[in-house]
Amino acid sequence: MFGIGTKDLGIDLGTANTLVYVKGKGIVVREPSVVALQTDTKAIVAVGNDAKNMIGRTPGNIVALRPMKDGVIADYETTAVMMKYYIKQANKNKGLFSGKPYVMVCVPSGITAVEERAVVDATRQAGARDAYTIEEPFAAAIGANLPVWEPTGSMVVDIGGGTTEVAIISLGGIVTSQSIRIAGDEMDDAIINYIRKTYNLMIGDRTAEMIKVEIGSASDPEGVDNIDIRGRDLLTGLPKTIEITAEEISKALNDTVAAIVDAVKVTLEKTPPELAADIMDRGIVLTGGGALLRNLDKVISEETKMPVLIAENPLDCVAIGTGKALDHIDLFKTKAKDSR
Numbered sequence: 650m651f652g653i654g655t656k657d658l659g660i661d662l663g664t665a666n667t668l669v670y671v672k673g674k675g676i677v678v679r680e681p682s683v684v685a686l687q688t689d690t691k692a693i694v695a696v697g698n699d700a701k702n703m704i705g706r707t708p709g710n711i712v713a714l715r716p717m718k719d720g721v722i723a724d725y726e727t728t729a730v731m732m733k734y735y736i737k738q739a740n741k742n743k744g745l746f747s748g749k750p751y752v753m754v755c756v757p758s759g760i761t762a763v764e765e766r767a768v769v770d771a772t773r774q775a776g777a778r779d780a781y782t783i784e785e786p787f788a789a790a791i792g793a794n795l796p797v798w799e800p801t802g803s804m805v806v807d808i809g810g811g812t813t814e815v816a817i818i819s820l821g822g823i824v825t826s827q828s829i830r831i832a833g834d835e836m837d838d839a840i841i842n843y844i845r846k847t848y849n850l851m852i853g854d855r856t857a858e859m860i861k862v863e864i865g866s867a868s869d870p871e872g873v874d875n876i877d878i879r880g881r882d883l884l885t886g887l888p889k890t891i892e893i894t895a896e897e898i899s900k901a902l903n904d905t906v907a908a909i910v911d912a913v914k915v916t917l918e919k920t921p922p923e924l925a926a927d928i929m930d931r932g933i934v935l936t937g938g939g940a941l942l943r944n945l946d947k948v949i950s951e952e953t954k955m956p957v958l959i960a961e962n963p964l965d966c967v968a969i970g971t972g973k974a975l976d977h978i979d980l981f982k983t984k985a986k987d988s989r
């Protein structure tokens with residue numbers, strides 16, 4: 650069935666980052682989900698890190714774009730091109746696979762059938778022998794080493810760039826879940842809006858993300874330093890530097906954090922009591938880049954009265970889980986056949 654040397658791939662096709670996991674090797678590609686194209690010919694100028702560095706800095710004939718939005722494909726052709734590039738990259742100089750690989754791709758749990766179809770088709774177009782999908786929070790739970798196949802409740806909150814996925818898992822399936830299109834990108838937008846309104850200063854997406862990572866906090870950022878940021882003064886049109894405090898940024902992030910906490914609470918309210926008791930024992934596990942926001946674990950714990958843990962390597966959990974799910978590919982093949 651498999652070509653000699655063919656290796657299967659797990660791809661975490663994220664709004665912010667794309668990771669490729671090769672069975673038996675681990676994560677071999679980890680790059681931003683960004684592509685830079687010539688505006689007229691659509692020829693690719695750069696993909697990944699090189700393209701991300703161009704965001705907000707391109708001349709008129711080049712555009713740097715993120716083909717994924719809110720966890721789903723916003724630009725089909727560019728997504729396929731990006732995936733093709735990363736599948737090739739996964740094999741670069743390593744000779745990991747010779748034939749076309751089977752590819753497992755993660756998708757948000759709130760995805761529509763049409764959106765899921767687009768992911769499968771784009772993956773095939775990118776060179777997969779066949780493509781299967783796994784729901785992101787399920788992959789995150791596998792990647793965080795939660796006992797997903799056992800008759801016990803596990804709860805995972807995966808906070809990515811475009812979506813926050815909350816799920817209760819038991820016996821190899823999602824019992825109840827909640828997917829909201831509010832996550833890291835929304836935090837960046839909240840910072841941009843706050844700085845524009847308060848200081849009449851326009852900053853770019855990359856600066857906003859840097860501020861969030863450097864001094865962002867879900868609550869009480871005691872001991873976090875102020876930083877200087879640069880942007881364009883909306884009154885004079887000239888570049889300007891201002892100093893902002895961690896308290897201000899924490900306040901700017903209030904609504905986004907509240908929306909994430911709310912999604913966790915709503916999911917808990919829908920959890921059957923036996924599983925809720927299991928989760929009380931083992932705790933809620935946070936994955937995804939958003940899990941690294943200072944004090945987010947504390948705030949969720951205070952609001953839910955549950956223990957909260959951050960997974961080891963939260964940015965890698967979905968990719969690891971997507972890759973590990975390849976060991977159970979037959980389960981996913983059956984599911985794919987059922988829905989086709």
Ligand SMILES: Nc1ncnc2c1ncn2[C@@H]1O[C@H](COP(=O)(O)OP(=O)(O)OP(=O)(O)O)[C@@H](O)[C@H]1O
Pocket residue numbers: 661662663664665666667719720785808809810811812813832833834858861862865936937938939940941942943963964967
């Ligand atoms: N230290 C940090 N503090 C806060 N946020 C962070 C930190 N590090 C990364 N992030 C944020 O995590 C997000 C990316 O996380 P991740 O790679 O898990 O998302 P993704 O899988 O690409 O997105 P999605 O799951 O929505 O498709 C970005 O918004 C990034 O800014």
